[in-house]
Amino acid sequence: MTDLVDRTLGEFRLLRHLGSGGMADVYLAEQTTLSRHVAVKIMKPALIATSGEVMLARFKQEAMMAAGLNHPNIVQVYTIGEEDGFHFIAQEFVQGRNLATILKSKGVPDLGSSLHVIRQVTSALKAAGQAGIVHRDIKPENILVTKKGDVKVADFGLAQLHKSAEEGNLTRENTTLGTPLYMSPEQVNGRELDPRSDIYSFGVTCYQLLCGKTPFTGTTAMGIAVQHLNTIPPPLKEQNPKLPDVICRMVHRMMAKRRVLRYQSAADVSSDLKKLITYYKQGRSLDLVKLPILEELDKAAAEAKAAAANESQRTAAARLQNGGDLELPPGAAAGATMALPSASSLSGRQGGGSQRKSGAKSQKAKRPTLVTVSLPSWEEEDDDDFALGRPEPEFEEMDLTPMVDVTFLLLIFFMITAAFNLQKKIDMPPATAEEGMSTSVPQQENSSVEAEIDRDNQIYIGGTQGTAFDEIVRLLESEKAGIDDIELRVKIDPESTHEKRILVADAAAKAGFVKVKSLIMELN
Numbered sequence: 001m002t003d004l005v006d007r008t009l010g011e012f013r014l015l016r017h018l019g020s021g022g023m024a025d026v027y028l029a030e031q032t033t034l035s036r037h038v039a040v041k042i043m044k045p046a047l048i049a050t051s052g053e054v055m056l057a058r059f060k061q062e063a064m065m066a067a068g069l070n071h072p073n074i075v076q077v078y079t080i081g082e083e084d085g086f087h088f089i090a091q092e093f094v095q096g097r098n099l100a101t102i103l104k105s106k107g108v109p110d111l112g113s114s115l116h117v118i119r120q121v122t123s124a125l126k127a128a129g130q131a132g133i134v135h136r137d138i139k140p141e142n143i144l145v146t147k148k149g150d151v152k153v154a155d156f157g158l159a160q161l162h163k164s165a166e167e168g169n170l171t172r173e174n175t176t177l178g179t180p181l182y183m184s185p186e187q188v189n190g191r192e193l194d195p196r197s198d199i200y201s202f203g204v205t206c207y208q209l210l211c212g213k214t215p216f217t218g219t220t221a222m223g224i225a226v227q228h229l230n231t232i233p234p235p236l237k238e239q240n241p242k243l244p245d246v247i248c249r250m251v252h253r254m255m256a257k258r259r260v261l262r263y264q265s266a267a268d269v270s271s272d273l274k275k276l277i278t279y280y281k282q283g284r285s286l287d288l289v290k291l292p293i294l295e296e297l298d299k300a301a302a303e304a305k306a307a308a309a310n311e312s313q314r315t316a317a318a319r320l321q322n323g324g325d326l327e328l329p330p331g332a333a334a335g336a337t338m339a340l341p342s343a344s345s346l347s348g349r350q351g352g353g354s355q356r357k358s359g360a361k362s363q364k365a366k367r368p369t370l371v372t373v374s375l376p377s378w379e380e381e382d383d384d385d386f387a388l389g390r391p392e393p394e395f396e397e398m399d400l401t402p403m404v405d406v407t408f409l410l411l412i413f414f415m416i417t418a419a420f421n422l423q424k425k426i427d428m429p430p431a432t433a434e435e436g437m438s439t440s441v442p443q444q445e446n447s448s449v450e451a452e453i454d455r456d457n458q459i460y461i462g463g464t465q466g467t468a469f470d471e472i473v474r475l476l477e478s479e480k481a482g483i484d485d486i487e488l489r490v491k492i493d494p495e496s497t498h499e500k501r502i503l504v505a506d507a508a509a510k511a512g513f514v515k516v517k518s519l520i521m522e523l524n
Contacts, residue, residue: 004042008032009088010081012040028093031078038078039094043087068518069131073124075144075154094152099209100140108212108240111247115277117143118206120151122273125202125266128156129195131520132494132501136193138201139182140208180221180228181214185257188225192497195266196259202269203254203262210251211239229257244286246276246294253297261301268293448487449479449513451504454523455495459504469507476511487515493523 004014004027012029018039019026029040070076076092099117102109109117121143128135135142135156144152180188184200187193208214215233218224233255236248250272256262263269272291279289452460459466461475480486488508492501508516 004086009040009042009083009086012038012088012090014040029090031090037093038090039092041089041091043089069128069133069156071124071127072150073120073152074127074156075152092152094144094146094154096144096146096150098141099143099145099205102145103140103208103212108210111243112280113149114206114209115273115280116149117145117151117209119270119273119277121153121202121205122266122270124151124153124156125195125198126270129198129266130494132492132496134193134195134498135198135201136187137179137182138198138205139179140205143205180224181216183225183228185229186259188228192499194259194498196262196264199254199263199266199269200256202266203251206251206254207233207236207239210243210247211236213239215255246286246289246291249298250276250291250294253294253301256297256301258304261297261304263293263297447483447485448489449476450489450491451476451508452491452523453493453496453500453504455493457496457500459500469503472504472507473510476507476513480511480513484512485515486513487517488513489517489519491519491521491523494520 003017004025005016007014009029011033012031014027014029015037016028017025018028024041024043027040027042029038030036031038075094078090078092080087080089082088108114121138125135125138133156135153137155138153142154144154146152182201182204184193184197187197204214216224216227216231218227233252236251237243237245250269253261254263254269263272272293275291276286276289279286450462452458454460459472461472462479464475466472466475476488490501490504490508505516
């Protein structure tokens with residue numbers, strides 16, 4: 001690693017090295033123009049040589065939307081740049097540690113601190129969901145906690161960049177277990193993701209926050225990932241008996257294997273959580289609170305479980321009528337037997353606080369001993385940011401490795417279309433007129449192309465509907481009319497799918513648009 005301390009890149013003077021990852025080195029830097037400290041991530045040269053055009057095109061839509069997120073619980077990206085062959089990204093400097101490091105060093109937080117973290121992460125996910133962004137990699141390493149207790153989520157909209165031609169092989173060499181530990185079932189299956197996938201990953205994170213361990217463990221990434229598909233997570237109540245039942249139910253509902261039986265959005269989680277926190281602050285028993293959305297989801301889950309049980313009974317009756325034989329699935333060997341699934345395995349665990357029922361005697365599992373701690377320095381304090389003219393303070397070290405890689409792929413896209421984040425300025429000389437004459441300065445025509453993606457995933461370019469990729473490219477080129485700096489304004493309905501947004505972004509890139517603005521709004 002080349003030591004770049006005291007070097008200046010653009011308006012950023014590098015002060016000291018903070019951490020490294022597989023794709024970037026991170027430095028604390030002074031932004032000289034604004035007299036503030038930022039985190040500067042400098043891309044490793046090897047990444048530039050191995051990045052491909054296809055991945056860049058896929059990333060474009062997410063980059064456009066993620067760059068526009070501005071929320072107190074989301075790490076803010078400031079700018080990107082290149083100087084002397086070094087490609088870098090400057091973002092908000094968060095003075096603190098990630099949640100994984102806190103859990104490892106401090107242990108399980110007390111209930112009040114846990115609710116504090118959960119509330120702020122929920123707020124970040126709510127903002128992202130309303131903007132149509134799926135994080136795809138919610139986990140403790142991507143959740144930062146400052147000394148004051150402010151919680152910020154890093155790397156929104158960027159995690160899908162880990163996908164490659166080898167992504168389907170979860171057991172490949174050098175694969176980290178960070179993502180498989182928190183993967184949603186649909187993510188394991190390679191299906192289209194939506195905000196409910198983030199809800200699942202956040203549920204796993206909450207499980208770990210409240211008891212100190214993830215629901216599934218294993219020696220290989222594949223072994224862990226498969227458990228998200230087929231294994232019922234151990235009841236959270238058994239891992240931490242001190243937890244109120246209602247919180248355990250919430251976490252297990254977030255981790256429901258069927259998306260329809262989870263909380264459908266972070267806004268729904270926030271609604272129930274707000275009522276729960278109100279009870280907690282009032283010192284009332286949390287097990288007495290009734291959470292409307294959780295009650296509805298539990299009711300739906302119970303109905304699904306009953307329907308699965310009825311189906312299982314009908315299948316068993318049909319087996320008896322056929323002499324105990326059932327048609328084997330294609331590819332099954334002769335003489336093989338087929339086990340009927342139980343109702344519980346079909347519907348998933350309903351409620352973290354309930355006890356498992358079994359006709360056989362079960363051994364009582366030894367309950368773990370938990371030591372809960374209060375996270376320090378979470379009271380409101382005076383701003384402890386340091387003045388730029390003073391000696392650099394001793395920052396508490398934080399492990400940046402899990403966060404460095406994903407965010408930095410943002411640079412790749414901007415390397416191809418650097419004008420994405422810039423607006424060209426047109427300087428017009430002042431108008432002059434002879435005395436006694438009046439002159440009028442003609443108004444410059446608003447130069448932009450309008451595109452829409454409605455809730456039914458119908459794509460319109462300048463009012464004309466397009467379907468296939470080539471057709472959309474032709475429509476965009478026709479509307480562009482050879483104007484190089486014309487802006488494309490894309491109105492996106494929140495109900496539209498990720499694939500349609502990528503389709504428009506890819507077509508815009510091929511049509512030569514360098515200025516693209518996305519607007520999330522409800523379309524008729």
